[in-house]
Amino acid sequence: MSLRGKAAVVGVAESDLGEVGPGFTPLDLIGQATLRALEDAGLAKSDVDGLFSASAYHHMPTLSVGEYLGIRPRYSDATSMGGSSFVSHLLHAAAAIDARHCEVALITYGSTQRSGGGRLVTGSEADPYEAPYNPRYPVSMYALAASRHMHEYGTTREELAEVAVAAREWAKLNPKAFMREDLTVEDVLASRMVSSPLSVRDCCLVTDGGGAAIVTSAERARELKEPPVYLLGAGEAHWHRSISQMPDLTVSAATESAPRAYGMAGVGPEEVDLAMLYDAFTINTVLFLEDLGFCEKGEGGAFVSGGRISPGGELAVNTSGGGLSYNHPGMYGLLLIVEAVRQLRGECRDRQVQNANIALVHGNGGVLSSQVTAVLGSESTL
Amino acid sequence: MRGMNPEAGEPPAGIYRRHLKSGVLVFQRCAGCGAALFYPRVLCPACGSADLAWETSSGRGVVYATTAVYRREGDPYNVVLVDLEEGFRMMSRVDGMPAERVEVGARVTLRLDLTDDGPVPVFVLGDENR
Secondary structure, three states, X not given: OOOOOOEEEEXXXXXXXXXXXXXXXXXXXXXXXXXXXXXXXXXXXXXXXXXXXXXXXXXXXXXXXXXXXXXXXXXXXXXXXXXXXXXXXXXXXXHHHHOOXXXXXXXXXXXXXXXXXXXXXXXXXXXXXXXXXXXXXXXXXXXXXXXXXHHHHOXXXXXXXXXXXXXXXXXXOOOOOOOOOXXXXXXXXXXXXXXXXXXXXXXXXXXXXXXXXXXXXXXXXXXXXXXOEEEEEEEEEEOXXXXXXXOOOOOOOHHHHHHHHHHHHOOOHHHOOEEEEOOOEHXXXXXXXXXXXXXXXXXXXXXXXXXXXXXXXXXXXXXXXXHHHOOOOOOXXXXXXXXXXXXXXXXXXHHOOOOOOEEEEEEEEOOXXXXXXXXXXXXHHO | OOOOOOOOOOOHXXXXXXXXXXXXXXXXXXXXXXXXXXXXXXXXXXXXXXXXXXXXXXXXXXXXXXXXXXXXXXOOEEEEEEEEOOOOEEEEOEEOOOHHHOOOOOEEEEXXXXXXXXXXXXXXXXXXXX
């Protein structure tokens, strides 16, 4: 039996975002986000019996989170595959709920990497066959992918810059976005080069931040105060860990995760009202638009150009401002879900996508390594 | 009595490094499906066979992807992925030219950079050994 429509997201929240200041811990931000998500759902902490988390700070994340929050779960899942983990948790939670292993699942994450030093906190071990060359993790790996995409398809730095500009245009409409100043293609091209062809404005932010999502059965969801946002479909795929093991740097495993998600949901990309794509770097958005079926392979650069993914464009992409301009707390996947749920509930004010009923959430982890696609829908899509 | 398993043999990474110290780049070829493997393993990730044979690479390859990594001081340095002609890919760098000038598709040839940590496989532009 398909999991389509069996579970719903009933509460979402961010923690304090941006730069929270020294002294706060990742667990403090998880606490903030959890309380806010429970309030959003109209549920109590004691209702939570399933716990899902991943972390670069805690070796046993659900143990640390459970202890801090005072939650004693009967189902615990710390699946860790980078920033996509939390989209994966959505699928795992739906399966666990359907199997009656738990009824109310909390998915949560927090990071204080900006206040803690301003650099990405990562538990990633060095690959001994890559370490002698000092690639800057993870930007150089994405830069290699960008160089290959440019070589094979003629994608330009200007087209990559269009992704950053579109994200910024959305961020200007989101009061919670970290960077809301004007940004032009020329600004991106003139910004400091980090790992060519990617400049600092092609890279995601380094911010503090956290989030929480509450998932429960469709039956219970209908008794709660907010309109349920149903999980219509989800799929996972991963083919490599290190970039030197990625078979084709222009084709991600999203080409497998997406058909799995679409198949379960019974929808295709043409029916998607908004797409939340994990934009750790500008090349991500280009690759994922292709791999998720919004355009043909190699046409991503043209697809993002001319404001086509900006507010008022043909496809609403990363309406929060994304990892590039809104928030990127080391692992960003949970915040994709938060924005998608708010859009489907119609809560997004200035940046609200009109008649949004189907949202695609696509998480990426590692170095284009893990790919997890989820399709979320409002009541009308069941 | 506890002790080292006498059947354990030499680890794949050890065989690789021993050859590198003697001046050659080796890789594994799967007898089951013919795939060229890098990095060294105990099984073929393509077909699952454990029947792997060590082969010596010609050191001739083509740049598959490239980036120049910038730092606060000093010139940027290059990082590439190289496709060796035997059919495996590895991360490396291209020496002897500005980092930004390395191009995807360039033909390159192996050199060993003798560092304090042992020989590191790097590449230079050209195919003079061809």
